[in-house]
Amino acid sequence: MLFAHISDCHIGGWKEDKLKEINLECFRKAIYEIVERKVDFLLISGDLFNTALPQIDYIKETTSELKKLKDLGIPVYMIAGSHDFSPSGKTMLEVLEKAGLIINVMQFENNILKFTLDEKTNAKITGMIGKKGGLEINDYEVLNKEPLEKEEGFKIFMFHTAIEEFKPKGCEEMHGAGVAMLPNNFNYYAGGHVHYIFQKEFGKGVLTFPGALFPNNFKEMEDYPYGGVYFVDENSKFEFLPIKIKEILSFEIDVRGFSPEKATQKIIEVVKSKDLKDKIVTLRVYGEIDGKTADVNFKEVFEVMNEAYYVLKNTAKLQSKKSGEIAMKLGTVE
Numbered sequence: 001m002l003f004a005h006i007s008d009c010h011i012g013g014w015k016e017d018k019l020k021e022i023n024l025e026c027f028r029k030a031i032y033e034i035v036e037r038k039v040d041f042l043l044i045s046g047d048l049f050n051t052a053l054p055q056i057d058y059i060k061e062t063t064s065e066l067k068k069l070k071d072l073g074i075p076v077y078m079i080a081g082s083h084d085f086s087p088s089g090k091t092m093l094e095v096l097e098k099a100g101l102i103i104n105v106m107q108f109e110n111n112i113l114k115f116t117l118d119e120k121t122n123a124k125i126t127g128m129i130g131k132k133g134g135l136e137i138n139d140y141e142v143l144n145k146e147p148l149e150k151e152e153g154f155k156i157f158m159f160h161t162a163i164e165e166f167k168p169k170g171c172e173e174m175h176g177a178g179v180a181m182l183p184n185n186f187n188y189y190a191g192g193h194v195h196y197i198f199q200k201e202f203g204k205g206v207l208t209f210p211g212a213l214f215p216n217n218f219k220e221m222e223d224y225p226y227g228g229v230y231f232v233d234e235n236s237k238f239e240f241l242p243i244k245i246k247e248i249l250s251f252e253i254d255v256r257g258f259s260p261e262k263a264t265q266k267i268i269e270v271v272k273s274k275d276l277k278d279k280i281v282t283l284r285v286y287g288e289i290d291g292k293t294a295d296v297n298f299k300e301v302f303e304v305m306n307e308a309y310y311v312l313k314n315t316a317k318l319q320s321k322k323s324g325e326i327a328m329k330l331g332t333v334e
Contacts, residue, residue, distance in 0.1 A: 271283070285313070
């Protein structure tokens, strides 16, 4: 037995057209690798799309890739994530399921989860969807785990929830479930929702988060530039394959105490020291400068970086030097 696991594709998530296309390319490459490895089935742990009702172009491209798997007899087992879930049930995932392109393994009735049997391998798959604001944690609290734990055979539990004990730095405020809420005695725990690459032996199996296939924001570009695919066998031995379409290069430049002119020159000197050709570049500039932040000539900086595939700029912590405190007289409205 060999199966693949991906999560958090967030197709259609970026506003910038070039980055939307790279996001799609990552999905196409992941499907290509999955086909090349001749896997028995694919797991998608939520957030295939960035919204419950994505644009028609993204639906068309995604269904084209999923049909390749269907035509080859590779089932796609899936749960909804916090982005592609809708309380009304009106999501694109319902359409994909009706078309036979995916199989929703979340069958939750009377606080009991049912298994979906993969006929080729006899693997037994179940899972819990993700909801906005971590509301799925309420379902974990009432879940009857006993029948899940007693079931024999190779078992997979899919989930789209942060696990409190395993949350990465920076995600402390994210809603999560305690690790004790997960059912025991499973061979593989297919995680999603938290955009980081993580593996841990858990019970008699392994628990993984494969990360977002493509970073979903500026910070992720810096910290987790590449997600990927887990390939897992019947012994829960896994291999992680990163999915890379464009190299991502990050700059973090301190210009504190500089004039706008000197700040501009320093930024140019730093970025010119690297080969930017056809790379996605993140440019984070910070510090308190001696002058107006608007006078930093980013137009000139971007001209120097014209060989980059795309440049993302962050100046949230670039500030002007304070010239003095402003006194305010407080009183009543009258």
